[in-house]
Amino acid sequence: MNRTLIWQLAWRYLRGKRTANAAPLLSRISMVAIAVSSAAMVIVFSIFNGLEGVVKDLYKGFYPDMRVTAARGKFFRLDAAKLAAVRQVPGIHLLTTVLEDNVIVSSERSGERRIATLKGIDRTYLRVNDITGSLAGEDSVSAGNPYTAIAGASMLNELGVHIDNVFGMIEVWYGNAQNTNFIADPTSAYRRLQLHPAGEFRISDEFDDRYILAPLPLVQTLFNEEGKYSSLEMKIDVDREEEVKAALQQLLGTGYKVETRYEQNKTIFTVMRSEKWAIYAILVMVLLVASFNMVGALSVLVLEKQKDIAILRAMGAEQGTIRSVFITEGILWSLAGGLAGLVLGVLLCLAQLQFGLVKVGGAFLMDAYPVEIHSLDLLLVIVTVMVVGILAAWYPAVRAVRAAAPALRSA
Template sequence: MANCGLYCVNLLKMPFEWLVGLRYTRAGRRNGRNSFISFISAISMAGIGLGVTALIVVLSVYNGFQTVVTERMVSVLGHVEVYEVGGTGLADWHSVAAEAARNPQVKGAAPFIEMQGMLVHGGDYLRPSIVRGILPGEETKVSEIGKQMKQGSLDALQPGAYKIILGAELARELEVKMGDRIALAMSQGNSATNMAPLMRSFTVAGTFEAGHNEFDSGLALVNLEDAQQIINAVGPFGLRLRLQDMQKAPEVAAELRNSLPGRLVVRDWTRLNSTWLAVVKSQKNMMFIILTMIIAVAAFNLVATLVMTVTDKQADIAILRTLGASPFSIMKIFVVQGALVGVIGTAIGVACGVLLAWNVGSIVGGIESLFGVHFLSKEIYFISAVPSDLRWGDVGVIAATSLLLAFISTLYPSWRAARVKPAEALRYE
């Protein structure tokens, strides 16, 4: 009894607008007169919760795919690349690497050369490719290709051996296997007197699978010295750097521009893949807008609910007005009622969305096992489980958007309630 009394005292300390708004929200459950209005209110609440849940789960899965693709992309590219401006190559790349290593974020550096050419096998199979010259011992410091080998090893790329390692999809398209001979055809320049392509034969020494189609179908690796011999370069084109934290790549790139000697170009992975990142951002924004419509539909159902409540409660409104309640107080009553529905619906949606986002991989896996279906084909997507990356910043934006839409939905019905004239409302009571 004491606890009940304390609860009643705390309620009495609340503004009367809150007390009446809370009472109207629960009225349908208490006496059944407004059960239909209460039912519509519950549907609106459930709709808001469903929309918030769907938005959180979809954006988390989208973030998961983005994270996986980005990690696989930078596992081959590196985090920062350093080029010599003149295009003659870094003859003394060791000193540049040593200077870059003075930055605490730099974990490793490796030289490289990139060439564009046509790979030919048997005269019938031709595929354009980017051929990258590397040093096997240094490459493992900046990329994960050594761990992504399906056949062979990076150590097979010895200078003078003219061995080549292909992406798994590229090897499949060329129909080659370990030990086969393929030719690399390259242009010798733009001179009209030198139209014949440069040809060099290589032996297939392995394949790798990065899980990113751009590299698996279009990248080949050779020894750095072999690449220099082919194009008569005095040194590597540049260095690829690996950082402690890839998200700090833009900051580290800016620091290296000021600290590295000579005329060097420094680009981080976000600039190297700026088009892809822009597409991903625009797609995510469109996904957010489209799924927000679900919340908007449910939130604007509150308009109908509150309009019906205002119509039903005109006598109560008139009595409150005659007792001295201002039009603004009447507005607050119905804003409280509608906002409460939005808050509860949003809270339910956030709780369900977070739980589903954390366990979406297990849930999808269970559905696949139960019904014997596969939502993601490993041959197409290179992953067998649905990734999820829940970001609390996204959750906060979703919750704020849901609450804002619910609040906006209360304004017109509340304004209409404030305009009720007591004399006319009580005329037929």
């Protein structure tokens, strides 16, 4: 028996007759259960994608597409020829050099002293790590203004310094490694730098309360590390990420560590993805439970179609053909429920994206839960539903084959 006839029979059983028979009713119930489970998968995947996107947007200002650091130690020196070779690696669009370390900051107004991270940057930095959308005031570093800085809004509020006050200054203190006898000469224990915050950024407390961006030459002088860097940060073609990483590692050697944005924040992204797949596993279990309705519905269908099975056997249909009919029926039921759930889930996600139906609540960066619909997630949902449908249909299909002989005798 050809495949076309198998699909025709399965489609006929899917439509069912408008009678009081149990099989059509049970099949509709099983399809509704699968649809609800499929919609839940689409919604959960889209929410996790949205949250991951929000995290990526938050971190892109201080975690570039690709970063190179020293495998040992904090700072390294790279000659001009090697730096030029790095810039020429295919897939790298922009490169910026950075020098950063922890410092002590204070201001005359507040008298407060606290730890911060001073990051020396060049004029390309804000093109590699885009925080311009979160920036207020002047991008003094890119403009080349000396002794000015861009700082986090939370830090400036704590220090009592405002970007509109031209006399407001931040004092930066960094340990002087050249002073080997602090007791004899305590005045030179620290190197000191005064900076005027011409701009401020508001991204998240993690960054707003920690970072100060200042011209690279000033920071190199303060740290007494002229010509040295703590990292090379790059904007790259993300589709060629692994290729760029391999090329950089080969060019620079084992003395340097090359990290993608994911690897720079491996813990947080691993946790988010683990949570996503844990929820997926739970929803698959729910889908399997829902598929028990399909097992029952197909079993009832086998009982109702015993005469049809006998006729098929009399026409020369093999056992595999009978089994294929009911497995195909299970696939059709699963697809019908899965596609309905897929459409429902996508529509709900689009409504959330457009109208923000479900609010986050509290003081968060977004008012409503973010959603991002990925085509691969939709494909995964359909494949999962089909696999579950095949598994659910296997037992009733085998039972149909066993029932073929008694049905033939009774016919």
